[in-house]
Amino acid sequence: MHLRKTHLAWLLALLCVLTASGYLYVRWYLTAVITGRAMIVEIAPGESLRMVADTLHAQGVLPHPLDLVMLARLHNDANAIRAGEYQVESGTSVAGLLQLLRSGKVVMHSLTLVDGWTFAQVLAAVEADPDLKHSLRGMDAAAIMTKLGYAGQNPEGMFYPDTYQFPRSTSDAAFLVRAYLAMQTHLQEAWRARAPGLPYRTPYEALIMASIIEKETAQPKERGEIAGVFVRRLQKGMKLQSDPTVIYGLGSRYHGKLTYKDLRTDTPYNSYTRYGLPPTPICMPGMPSIVAALHPTPGNALYFVARGDGTHQFSATLKEQTAAVEKYQIKHQPP
Numbered sequence: 001m002h003l004r005k006t007h008l009a010w011l012l013a014l015l016c017v018l019t020a021s022g023y024l025y026v027r028w029y030l031t032a033v034i035t036g037r038a039m040i041v042e043i044a045p046g047e048s049l050r051m052v053a054d055t056l057h058a059q060g061v062l063p064h065p066l067d068l069v070m071l072a073r074l075h076n077d078a079n080a081i082r083a084g085e086y087q088v089e090s091g092t093s094v095a096g097l098l099q100l101l102r103s104g105k106v107v108m109h110s111l112t113l114v115d116g117w118t119f120a121q122v123l124a125a126v127e128a129d130p131d132l133k134h135s136l137r138g139m140d141a142a143a144i145m146t147k148l149g150y151a152g153q154n155p156e157g158m159f160y161p162d163t164y165q166f167p168r169s170t171s172d173a174a175f176l177v178r179a180y181l182a183m184q185t186h187l188q189e190a191w192r193a194r195a196p197g198l199p200y201r202t203p204y205e206a207l208i209m210a211s212i213i214e215k216e217t218a219q220p221k222e223r224g225e226i227a228g229v230f231v232r233r234l235q236k237g238m239k240l241q242s243d244p245t246v247i248y249g250l251g252s253r254y255h256g257k258l259t260y261k262d263l264r265t266d267t268p269y270n271s272y273t274r275y276g277l278p279p280t281p282i283c284m285p286g287m288p289s290i291v292a293a294l295h296p297t298p299g300n301a302l303y304f305v306a307r308g309d310g311t312h313q314f315s316a317t318l319k320e321q322t323a324a325v326e327k328y329q330i331k332h333q334p335p
Contacts (some may be wrong), residue, residue, distance in 0.1 A: 033062055033097055038089045039105060042168070045083040049073075052081055052101070068092045077102060085168040090171065108165040111177060115161040115286030116214050118248075122159055122179075122284065126172050133169045136176075148177050157211045157281025159183055183207075186287060194294040199234040210293040211281035219311055223289055224297035227252035229304055231296045238302070240271035248282040305329060 041059050043052055049072055053065035062068055071094055072078050081098075084106035089098060109131040113122055119141065127137055136144050141155050149156075160182035166175060191203040200206045209230060216226050230240055246262055247254050249269030254262070267272040267283065285293075301314040302319035307328045315321040 005027070016301065019196070033092055034060070034088060034090055035095055036090060038087050040085060042085045042088055043081065043083045043101065047081075047083070049078045049081065056097070061088055062094070062097070065212060068216065069097060071095060071098055084105075106167045108167045109168055109300070110163055111175070112163040113284065115159045115289070116283050117161065118283050119155045119157075119159070122176075126175060129172075131168045131170075132166070132175055133171045136172050144176075147173055150180065155278045157183075157284050159284055160186055161284050161286050183284075189289060190290050190294050195296070197233060198294065198296075200293075205277055206293050207285065208277045208281050210285035210289040211241050211283045212240070212244060212278075213292050214285040214289040215248075215283055217240060217312065220288060222294065222312060223244075223292035225301065225314055226304065226312070227296035228299050229290040232300075232302055236302075237275070238275070239275055242271045245269045245271040245278050245282055248278075259280055271282050 039059070039061055041056060041061055043055065047329065049069055050065070053062060053068040056062035056068065057065040069078075072081070075098070076096060081101040082104040084104065086100055086105070087107050088100065092100070109129075111125065111129050111132070113125065117125075123136075123144075126132060126184065127134065136147065139147065140152075145151060145153050145155050159176060159179035162179070162182060164178060166178075176239065187207055189204050191206060194200075194206070194263065198206070200209065209227065213223050213226050217223060230242070233240055243258055246258060246265075246267075246269065249267030250265070252263060263270075263272045268274070269278040271278065299314075301317045303315040303318070303324075304312040304313075305324045305328055307313055313324040313328060315324055
């Protein structure tokens with residue numbers, strides 16, 4: 001009889017264990033912690049497992065904080081949860097939530113740096129982004145480059161235009177370093193594949209040329225032709241005579257329309273008064289402009305003028321250029 005009672009007790013105990021296990025399995029693995037729309041949660045660095053559970057409970061994601069604590073300890077994952085911003089999908093279970101927090105698959109934000117932007121525009125976009133952690137506000141360009149680890153370098157044109165994804169609270173400095181290194185990588189690769197006989201001594205000089213091309217035209221098919229004009233002018237010892245370089249050099253003194261006085265106002269960037277390339281890029285060129293600078297279209301054109309429709313007329317002689325200016329610009333000026 002005693003043996004039968006013992007067996008019965010063990011059986012009841014086993015039944016209780018199985019029942020409890022089944023209940024917890026359903027609660028942890030099959031029951032959704034949220035059933036509405038997806039929710040964004042943020043786990044701060046240094047939070048303990050219990051703090052994480054309490055945070056998720058306060059944010060309305062985890063009905064019972066101890067569920068996450070017990071499951072994490074059961075799987076020896078108490079220290080495996082990674083800080084960051086996560087999107088918890090509708091229907092996620094406690095087990096699914098734990099797996100998400102262990103994965104480090106945080107929500108990614110994005111910021112686009114646009115071809116042709118100046119460093120001032122890049123910095124304004126970075127400073128305005130609410131998902132970056134800001135540490136550069138109030139610094140001038142020289143201080144920023146020092147903080148990035150590139151002391152003494154001019155920042156203009158040194159950041160690659162692209163759409164970058166990053167987790168929330170990435171520092172603005174880390175973001176800019178990433179864009180800087182991307183430009184170095186793309187520029188060096190393009191430089192290694194450059195056409196022979198170019199008048200550039202360094203990749204940086206090619207970058208300067210690419211920035212001028214970027215500002216001269218928005219027409220993809222014209223980039224190589226414009227590069228060819230400028231390369232031939234450099235090779236012949238002619239001034240580049242590029243309006244965008246003058247505009248850049250004028251800075252805040254430019255008010256939307258170039259005048260004859262502007263073209264004669266000497267600055268380090270005025271390619272009407274000075275020979276050769278400007279001292280730095282004038283904007284952040286995209287890859288098509290870099291490729292054009294390093295693979296100019298062959299030809300004999302030495303001049304070009306805007307037609308007024310976004311395209312340009314190319315000329316080989318000054319006589320042809322004068323006629324083109326008369327046709328496309330002087331006759332179209334208002335009386």
